[in-house]
Amino acid sequence: MSYFLNLLMSGLVIGSLYGLIAMGFAIVYRATGMVNFAVGEVMMLTAYISYNLAQVPALGFKGLLLTTLPIAMLLGLLVERIFIRPMLGEPMFSRVMVTIGLAVVIRSSVILIWGVEPKPYPRPLGDEVIRFGELALYPGQIFSMVILGVMCLLMWAFFRHSRVGIAMRATSNNETTALLMGINVKRISGIAWALSSLFAAVAGLSFCLMFALEPEISQMGLRGFPATILGGLDSVVGGAFGGLVIGVVENLAGGYLGRGLKEIAGFVLIVVVLMVKPYGLFGQREIERV
Template sequence: MLYNIELMINGLLVGALYALIALGFVLIYKASDIINFAQGEFVMFAGFILAASLQTYGLPLYVAILLAVVGMTVLALLVNRLVLQYMIGRGVVSVIMATIGLAAFLQGTAGLFFGIDTKDVPLPISEEPIFLYDILLSPLELYAALAAFVCIGLVSWFFIKSRIGIALRAIADDQQVSLAMGIDVKLYFAISWCVAGLIAVVGGIVWGHLLGVDTQLALVGLKVFPVVILGGLDSIIGAIVGGLIIGVVESLAAGFLDPIVGGGTKDFTPYVLMIIVLMFRPYGLFGKADIERV
């Protein structure tokens, strides 16, 4: 029983981190209908900037974070301006392929400039495990989950209450009407990419510290898809709930199924769950169902 609870709690903590990455994805999708297959690569790139400035150049943590923020903002703006702006309104195949191309490009670039060996993102957090009623918790994951929830809260507030967020929601609702109302749609697309870049910095700190930074770090991006599809592509609540569910399912699968079938179930159980949910709720748990007309 204790083991179960431990698995559940660990799953929830990891799930919060998935939710964090999923948030960046949902944000871009909501604003511009662009499906970002390169979200994991964004996280990886931020991780690389952090690791390089911390490890190779020995800069203090806050400078490294600042550098990563600047770097990711520039990257997001460039990507938006040079490639994805042209993809707005194009077929779904083009959009998906453009971001897949972007993902491959970022992987190659990161490997070329930062090297392919694994780097660390050292953080001033103790490794000493905490015991809570005999349940083993790693402080690292606790802090990470805390950071994730703070980010999620901030982004939700930003989206629901701030002026920019309201504009973004208006664009998501109807692009043409927003244009007519004087919203600079291109500017707000750029903003949504920047926010996704900033979320990637947080993801880069947390995931880079947990897994180590190399090109494999981008694989966390693959976990985003079951999360967002489970929750519904255009729902922030969905991203959070989906992240937590996927985290728990994954953790339980690793705990119970792996000993039976011999490993690796963690990588695909989220997808199996996702397919089952898709069969019954094609727009996810919280997604908005499209009404299509000819």
Template sequence: MNYFLNLVTSGLVIGALYGLVAMGFAIVYRATGMVNFAQGEVMMLIAYISFSLATIPGIGFGPLLAAVLAIAVLLGLAIDRVFIRPMLGESMFSRVMVTIGLAVVIRSTVILIWGVEPTAFPRPFGNTVIRFAGLALYPGQIFAMVVLAVLCLLMWLFFSRSRIGIAMRATSNNETTALLMGINVKRISAIAWALSAVFAAFAGLTFCLMFSLEPEISQMGLRGFPATILGGLDSVIGGAFGGLVIGVVENLAGGYLGRGLKEIAGFVLIIVVLMVKPYGLFGQREIERV
């Protein structure tokens, strides 16, 4: 039983990372209808920027987090203004290809500036193992799950209570109708990209608090994308839930069925779920009238 609980707990931890990445995918898709294949690279870039800031003598975790989030917002706004907005009116394929090209540019730039060697990130919470109920967790792992829970709550409030969140929901349902209602669609797109970068910042920072920093961190983008599909491409909170589910399923498969099945367990789950619910667990079903 203890082994099972440890597998589930560690699965929830890695699932929290998947969930943070998936929320970034979902927020952009919800606002613009496109998939941002540079999400993993944005996460990697912000993680390396976080590392550079963390080496400043005397900087605490609070100021570091505030600086990283501010940089993430500016980066998201810059991506929208420089790369995405000029592509408005172009085909969705062309816009998605821009994000793929952007991913290559970011990855190459990071390797050029910081290199490819793994780097140890400072541990502001220490490395003391916290034990309770037979489970052992590091502070960074607890931070990852707490961050995911807080962001899910904030996103629920954002979409249900704030005017911008409601406008974003209206835009995702029908962009033309949203324009006719006076919603500034370009502004909504910019906010979505900024929020996506914030999710990437939290994902990158939590990853660094648990593992060493290296360019391969960008692979978390591809690992987190199935969570978006499972939860529903247009559901931000669904993406978080999908990440947790895939993390647990992968860990249980690796623990009981063998490590070789760990990599494919999440994809098998997605196939099964999508056969029953093609739009994901929480995705909005599109109804076309003919």
């Protein structure tokens, strides 16, 4: 039983990272209808920026958050303004390819500036093990799960009660109608990209609090994408749930069926679920009337 509980908790921890990344994918898709394949690289870039900021002892963990997250949102706004907005009206394939090219540029730039060697990230939350009965967790692992829950609650309230969130929902349903209703679609797009970078930055910080910092962190973007598909590409909170499910399934498969099956367990789950629910667990079915 202890082995199962530890596998389950480890799956929830890594699933929380997948969930944060999936929320980054989903928020852009919900607002603009496109997939941003640079989420993993933005996560990597903000993690390296936070690494430099963490070298300032007086900053502390709270100061690190209050500094890194606004920088990440500004980065998202710049990406949208410089690379994405000029592509409005172009085929969706072209816009997606811009994000792939941007991902390559960011990854290469990070390696050029910081190198490829792993860097030990400071542990501002400490390294002491916190025990809950038979479970043992590090502060960074607890932070990752807690911050995912906080982000889910904030996003639920954002889409349910804020004017910007309601406008984003309207834009995702029908961009032309939203324009006719006076919604600033370009502003909504900028906010979505800023929030996507925010999720990526939180995922990057959470990763660094548990592991060493290295360029391979960008691969988490592709590993988190299946969680977006599982939860529903247009469901931000659904992506968070999908991340937890993928993380648990991967860990249980690796623990009981063999490490080789851990890498494919999530994809097998997606295939099975999509055969039953093509739009994901929480995705909205598109209805076209002729």
